[in-house]
Amino acid sequence: MYLQHFGLNEFPFSITPDTSYYFASASYQDALNTVIFAVTTGEGFIKVTGEVGTGKTLLCRKLMSSLDQSYKIAYVPNPYLEPQSLLMVLAEELNISLPSDTQITQHLILNALTHALLNFARDNIKVVVCLDEVQAMPIETLEALRLLSNLETEKRKLLQVVIFGQPELEDKLNHPSIRQLKQRITFDYQLDLLSRDEMAYYLNHRLSIAGYHGSRMFGRIALYLMYFHSKGVPRLINILAHKALLATYGKGKHQVGVREVLAAVSDTQSIETTWRKIGLKSLSLTMLFGLFGIILLMFINNPKLY
Known part of the structure; x- marks a missing residue:
């Protein structure tokens, strides 16, 4: 060619999306710095929104590559997941073994995740979950994510959650059934166009x-x-x-x-x-x-x- x-x-x-081509425009670098600060200080829920094609996935990958070995990262690019499927994906991303000799239930997966998150915290490893295209995620799944984020020790959250989505995500978060999730968002960043x-x-x-x-x-x-x-x-x-x-x-x-x-x-x-x-x-x-x-x-x- x-x-x-x-x-x-x-x-x-x-x-x-290729992080080697990451371009640090004012908005993108500000967003990256904001999210890294929020994650390192244990702020719980962080939201980044932007129009289609503004580089949210690239920013997400840049974030993951910027975190050091003291972080365990779970990346969920597929938003079309039921609550149990999301928990299964998180367990797989975090290399958490599930029993093979019994029926897998949501309760069983949640217990395994809780046990693993406590072990990570004991070893001073911070767990970060990055979810892409969250505007398409079912409300029931978002609620399951909120419940999972309730897990904490006396000093800090066991799980940091960074959600990326299009502006329509705001409409979904206004749904009465997940109003508590919206209240959990401590950092909210809107990506600007170049x-x-x-x-x-x-x-x-x-x-x-x-x-x-x-x-x-x-x-x-x-x-x-x-x-x-x-x-x-x-x-x-x-x-x-x-x-x-x-x-x-x-x-x-x-x-x-x-x-x-x-x-x-x-x-x-x-x-x-x-x-x-x-x-x-x-x-x-x-x-x-x-x-x-x-x-x-x-x-x-x-x-x-x-």
């Missing part, structure tokens, strides 16, 4: 990690276009950047220009979804392109704007 053409060692804009300047640094950061050492890859107006259509959503930035590089490679060029970004935009259906998510439901793609045309003319006629 375009790796050799651009002098890259690997694809820089994969949408698979600013225009942060997006430019983000693109250069990922290109550098992938081995790029050439001149500026994205032209100034191309960068503006990227931001205009991605709204600073990292996943969408990655998708557009990858497609724009493909279009640039196909033309034998070495710098992404306006046409290559527009080609990427026209090939990306999620653009319209993103605009709807931010409240511009009345604008069609045709209207958006018309609006962009006006803005583009402003930039071309007045280079000082960029």
Whole structure:
């Protein structure tokens, strides 16, 4: 593909979460520092929310890789679990053996977890549970998680819980049956989208990690276009950047220009979804392109704007 053409060692804009590509924007680094502080001080429940594609899973993995050997981590990426299934997953993640000669019940798993958590505390090991996409988790399962978090010694909680989810998670937590869970949340962080300047640094950061050492890859107006259509959503930035590089490679060029970004935009259906998510439901793609045309003319006629 375009790796050799651009002098890259690997694809820089994969949408698979990879901590080696972690970009410490102001919001993301603040969120990471906040969660690490909350976990190390034993704050119980921590919540991080963000729109689709804002990098919650990457932040979760960065958190897990940032904790030292004094922490035992259970990662639950699948939210579609019944209460007993969640307890089973936690037991497996924490390497807790369950009896094989008897029927497995929720009560039995809970007892095994409690015993193991007490042993971890005795050995001065802190247990952290990280759950992703929690907005999709059944309410009954969230309640089971709350009950599990009740376990504590005289000095500290036996379990720290960090939940990651989309903004809709707030609606779920407002359900009367789990109002006690919402009251347990001691730290609540909302991820911001990247600013225009942060997006430019983000693109250069990922290109550098992938081995790029050439001149500026994205032209100034191309960068503006990227931001205009991605709204600073990292996943969408990655998708557009990858497609724009493909279009640039196909033309034998070495710098992404306006046409290559527009080609990427026209090939990306999620653009319209993103605009709807931010409240511009009345604008069609045709209207958006018309609006962009006006803005583009402003930039071309007045280079000082960029």
